Amino acid sequence: MDLNTIREIARPHTRAQLPVWTAGDAWLAGGTWLFSEPQVHLNRLIDLTDLKWPALIVSDNHLRIAATCTVAQLDALACAPDWIAAPLIGQCCRAFLASFKIWKTATVGGNICMSLPAGPMISLASALDGVCTIWRADGSEYQIPVADFVVGNRRNLLASGDLLRQIDIPLTALRRRSVFRQISLTPVGRSAALLIGTLDGDGALSLTVTASTVRPIKLSFADLPGREALRSAILQQIPEAVYHADVHGRPMWRRHMTLRLAEEIRSELAIDP
Amino acid sequence: MSIEINGRTFAETPGPGQCLRTFLRELGHFGVKKGCDAGDCGACTVLLDGEPVHSCVIPAFRAEGRAVTTIEGLGSEGGTHPLQQAFLDAQGFQCGFCTAGMILTCASLNQAQRQELGVALKGNICRCTGYRSIQDAMDGKSNIEDAAAGGAFGRSLPAPAGPLVVRGAAPYTFDIALDRLLHIKLLRSPHPHARIIGIDKAAALAVPGVHAVLTHEDAPKILFSTARHEKDWMDPDDTRVLDDTVRFIGQKVAAVVAETEAAAEEGCRRLKVDYDILPAATDPALAIAPGAPVIHGGKTAEIHRVSDAARNVVAEKHGEFGDVASALASSAAIYEGTFTTQRVQHAALETHGGLAWIDAGGLLNVRSSTQVPFLIRRSLAQIFDRPLDQIRVFCDRVGGGFGGKQEMFVEDILALAAIATGRPVKLEFTREEQFIATSTRHPMRVTVKAGADKQGMLTALQLDVLSDTGAYGNHAGPVLFHAVSECISVYNCPNKKVDAVAAYTNTVPAGAFRGYGLPQTLFAVEAAIDELARQLGIDPFEIRRRNIVKPGDAMLSPPPSQYHDVFYGSYGLDQCLDLVERAMSTARPDYGLSDDWLVGDGVALTMIDTVPPAGHLSDSTITLRDDGGFELTVGTAEFGNGTSTVHRQIAATALATTVDRISLRQSDTALGGHDTGAYGSAGTFVAGRATQAAAEQLADGIKLWLRS
Numbered sequence A: 001m002d003l004n005t006i007r008e009i010a011r012p013h014t015r016a017q018l019p020v021w022t023a024g025d026a027w028l029a030g031g032t033w034l035f036s037e038p039q040v041h042l043n044r045l046i047d048l049t050d051l052k053w054p055a056l057i058v059s060d061n062h063l064r065i066a067a068t069c070t071v072a073q074l075d076a077l078a079c080a081p082d083w084i085a086a087p088l089i090g091q092c093c094r095a096f097l098a099s100f101k102i103w104k105t106a107t108v109g110g111n112i113c114m115s116l117p118a119g120p121m122i123s124l125a126s127a128l129d130g131v132c133t134i135w136r137a138d139g140s141e142y143q144i145p146v147a148d149f150v151v152g153n154r155r156n157l158l159a160s161g162d163l164l165r166q167i168d169i170p171l172t173a174l175r176r177r178s179v180f181r182q183i184s185l186t187p188v189g190r191s192a193a194l195l196i197g198t199l200d201g202d203g204a205l206s207l208t209v210t211a212s213t214v215r216p217i218k219l220s221f222a223d224l225p226g227r228e229a230l231r232s233a234i235l236q237q238i239p240e241a242v243y244h245a246d247v248h249g250r251p252m253w254r255r256h257m258t259l260r261l262a263e264e265i266r267s268e269l270a271i272d273p
Numbered sequence B: 001m002s003i004e005i006n007g008r009t010f011a012e013t014p015g016p017g018q019c020l021r022t023f024l025r026e027l028g029h030f031g032v033k034k035g036c037d038a039g040d041c042g043a044c045t046v047l048l049d050g051e052p053v054h055s056c057v058i059p060a061f062r063a064e065g066r067a068v069t070t071i072e073g074l075g076s077e078g079g080t081h082p083l084q085q086a087f088l089d090a091q092g093f094q095c096g097f098c099t100a101g102m103i104l105t106c107a108s109l110n111q112a113q114r115q116e117l118g119v120a121l122k123g124n125i126c127r128c129t130g131y132r133s134i135q136d137a138m139d140g141k142s143n144i145e146d147a148a149a150g151g152a153f154g155r156s157l158p159a160p161a162g163p164l165v166v167r168g169a170a171p172y173t174f175d176i177a178l179d180r181l182l183h184i185k186l187l188r189s190p191h192p193h194a195r196i197i198g199i200d201k202a203a204a205l206a207v208p209g210v211h212a213v214l215t216h217e218d219a220p221k222i223l224f225s226t227a228r229h230e231k232d233w234m235d236p237d238d239t240r241v242l243d244d245t246v247r248f249i250g251q252k253v254a255a256v257v258a259e260t261e262a263a264a265e266e267g268c269r270r271l272k273v274d275y276d277i278l279p280a281a282t283d284p285a286l287a288i289a290p291g292a293p294v295i296h297g298g299k300t301a302e303i304h305r306v307s308d309a310a311r312n313v314v315a316e317k318h319g320e321f322g323d324v325a326s327a328l329a330s331s332a333a334i335y336e337g338t339f340t341t342q343r344v345q346h347a348a349l350e351t352h353g354g355l356a357w358i359d360a361g362g363l364l365n366v367r368s369s370t371q372v373p374f375l376i377r378r379s380l381a382q383i384f385d386r387p388l389d390q391i392r393v394f395c396d397r398v399g400g401g402f403g404g405k406q407e408m409f410v411e412d413i414l415a416l417a418a419i420a421t422g423r424p425v426k427l428e429f430t431r432e433e434q435f436i437a438t439s440t441r442h443p444m445r446v447t448v449k450a451g452a453d454k455q456g457m458l459t460a461l462q463l464d465v466l467s468d469t470g471a472y473g474n475h476a477g478p479v480l481f482h483a484v485s486e487c488i489s490v491y492n493c494p495n496k497k498v499d500a501v502a503a504y505t506n507t508v509p510a511g512a513f514r515g516y517g518l519p520q521t522l523f524a525v526e527a528a529i530d531e532l533a534r535q536l537g538i539d540p541f542e543i544r545r546r547n548i549v550k551p552g553d554a555m556l557s558p559p560p561s562q563y564h565d566v567f568y569g570s571y572g573l574d575q576c577l578d579l580v581e582r583a584m585s586t587a588r589p590d591y592g593l594s595d596d597w598l599v600g601d602g603v604a605l606t607m608i609d610t611v612p613p614a615g616h617l618s619d620s621t622i623t624l625r626d627d628g629g630f631e632l633t634v635g636t637a638e639f640g641n642g643t644s645t646v647h648r649q650i651a652a653t654a655l656a657t658t659v660d661r662i663s664l665r666q667s668d669t670a671l672g673g674h675d676t677g678a679y680g681s682a683g684t685f686v687a688g689r690a691t692q693a694a695a696e697q698l699a700d701g702i703k704l705w706l707r708s
């Protein structure tokens, strides 16, 4: 929709050109959320496009995803054969409520910074031990795991003027076995629970719970737990208040689905590939 | 900036926060539609450098140096793209408001996406078709037939507007450009119930581009109903154009009229309203309980047709045939259950809205998204004390109605603003406004009691209904009365009782919605019949066969109706049951479901009168033109209901010609005559009958003339 209070678009090309942050500013990534709701408190958009960050870089140790990488670009990434967790990328892209047309402009960084419970890029990056690099408004920068960066429904650790630059995913995470489960109230609807389990070479299980909870929750197990152990770990470590409540699912149901999908993941990983 | 649209270069520069959708429309590409303005519905889909995008969430400045294809440019050189032809062959549309975006999206799908069409089209909402005919278009299936002269009736003929719809050239409500146009935005109440003490307009009027701020002080005092019926007495007079009391969150408080939507929005934000906040009642049961805040205090049954304002009861109906209580006491089987139905919105893809202007001759023109142009004109004449012949109300193609446009939600404000400013004005609701401030289906609490003897013959049927009409009583009574009528009068039963109440609450008003009350109650009644069958060990088809009305049986629901205008036109209920039973007894397709799925089937029936009660009038005029074709003028509106197709079929059949010889003009008060409106299936059953009579008369006239 038209954002009629916007008076200016800033289009910096370099970090040095980033304008001084003032009240009424917002970073403009894909704009698929910004332009989908009235934003009467905003008067300037700072467009990230002309920074021209390379969307995807694979180094010896990491897959570096620029914040401005679109969902479609990520989905199209040609993955190395030993990245056996790579199917998660496509599975998470398809977990958007948004259509494939939105993926062409929606960005990975925009999704993480929106910090919605049903943010599938948060699910993906959390499950694969992704680390955010944040450019602070004062010119400094710091790193923080995606799973810690998102702290609640539409809440994260960004201070005003902070910019998410990139997400680094260790290639070791991409080489783990993985199982994906997602459910929503309607077919291809908005995620009400999205769980990812990964198993590393030593047999340690990492279970990432998203969408059913207001923020990503990671549970770690030195070995694949039994059915009951997994169940009680979830019941103990995810307080009831952390389950999300909105029209896309009630907390009780989300918790039930979390337990159920987690068990499905556990039993699938229990079978030798 | 430079942007290429459909092969032509444009040099215009968009506003900084403007989205591509409105920019393309400003440049005359009206095929780009708005369903949601939020990335959900896909009606705004265009190709950006060949890739489909939702143009409402694309910042317009990003189209700089890029090529945009809208539906108007999809076919090469004004020709038809194969997919446009496929949509025509399959008739993959009804109102057609989604069609441009649907075709552009479908045209860009790869083979894999076509295999999973449901997933590929999740960003394209079609409210009308159920996607089946869209799937047919993708499968290359044709759903149309030919018809020889005189043989149109009963054939599957294409919608006359189809070629325009698939090219994005059919003009919907907002698809016209007017010079000197001003835009209206409405300030809406943040409170469920409050008295407006004062409105400070100064800051709003100081916004550059703001021409007028209209409040209750500028609005006529007259009370009316937004509901439109042939007879005004069917609805209470409880609404003002702008009121000094607000009764639900979202009620309009003031209208700001400005050069741009941006200025009008800014004006709304700068209005300072002083409210005296009143206690609110949002639950219908509490609203009718003693001590509840009174929502329409002072309104009376005699003057305003509000049944009992002190109790927040806008309409009610009570009656009994026989003696239900003692029948239930001695029945072999009884069932009692309470059901509640929720609030739902029509979600027509085209939002409410319209344009209005006063032309050089002083005629007030209103072009709106409506099912009832003639009744809107009558209402405007009353409200603004203007002779009927100085008002013209019309609609072009309307993007879906579903009953939601059998109301006047915008035309009153449009007229007020056009009169106040002397300029053409436009008001286009947002999707949010549709949800918070138009109308919904009436939520109801339905308690049913039913009894039967050992043979499964009904002994008693009782309905106790509480309907939540929201803050205003538009359609409250008629919906309630309909809800407690056919669903029980379709059954013979010696003892029947009805207690029905429609309550005011401080919530968004409910209104007309397809089925008009019946869907809320029929499943309660049908559930009761089923439960009786189960208790008695009788087949659910059989129990219905034993109890349904047979030709000649009186169709009764208490209290006795003052109208005796419902009769058997034809009877097929017994055959209907047989057909359904036969269809359901054939082997079910294997859905490949795992064992943890419980699968069951059930049967329900209901009856619906084919014509709204108490009067529904339609004029049709047909003339033979010099070129041998016919010109048919009807009042009824087209919004995907298919009446334009039907009327041509009826006329062509009566005149022994083909439909292409019938040119149709419709839904414009300037064309003369009267039409109550396109609701309750009357566009076919009533208006169609008028067309049939007119065409037959003309045919007789031609025969006479040929003989002489």
Ligand SMILES: Cc1cc2nc3c(=O)[nH]c(=O)nc-3n(C[C@H](O)[C@H](O)[C@H](O)COP(=O)(O)OP(=O)(O)OC[C@H]3O[C@@H](n4cnc5c(N)ncnc54)[C@H](O)[C@@H]3O)c2cc1C
Pocket (backbone or CB within 6 Å): A026, A027, A028, A029, A030, A031, A032, A033, A034, A035, A036, A048, A067, A068, A095, A096, A097, A098, A099, A102, A105, A106, A107, A108, A109, A110, A111, A112, A113, A114, A116, A118, A119, A120, A158, A162, A163, A164, A165, A190, A191, B038, B039, B040, B057
């Ligand atoms: C139909 C539809 C369905 C959707 N479905 C989903 C869904 O299922 N799940 C979901 O999570 N979201 C969904 N969204 C919301 C949104 O589209 C996505 O979250 C998307 O990934 C946001 O990315 P963007 O680049 O378009 O963000 P933008 O709209 O550009 O920005 C979103 C927010 O993040 C900020 N931001 C963007 N980039 C950065 C950055 N690098 N650093 C700091 N702040 C930044 C912006 O200022 C803004 O506040 C949906 C949207 C639509 C229209």
Ligand code: FES
Pocket (backbone or CB within 6 Å): B033, B034, B035, B036, B037, B038, B039, B040, B041, B042, B043, B044, B045, B054, B055, B056, B057
């Ligand atoms: S998706 Fe753009 S108008 Fe609905």
Ligand code: FES
Pocket (backbone or CB within 6 Å): B093, B094, B095, B096, B097, B098, B099, B125, B126, B127, B128, B129, B349, B399, B400, B640
């Ligand atoms: S035809 Fe699709 S919305 Fe009406």
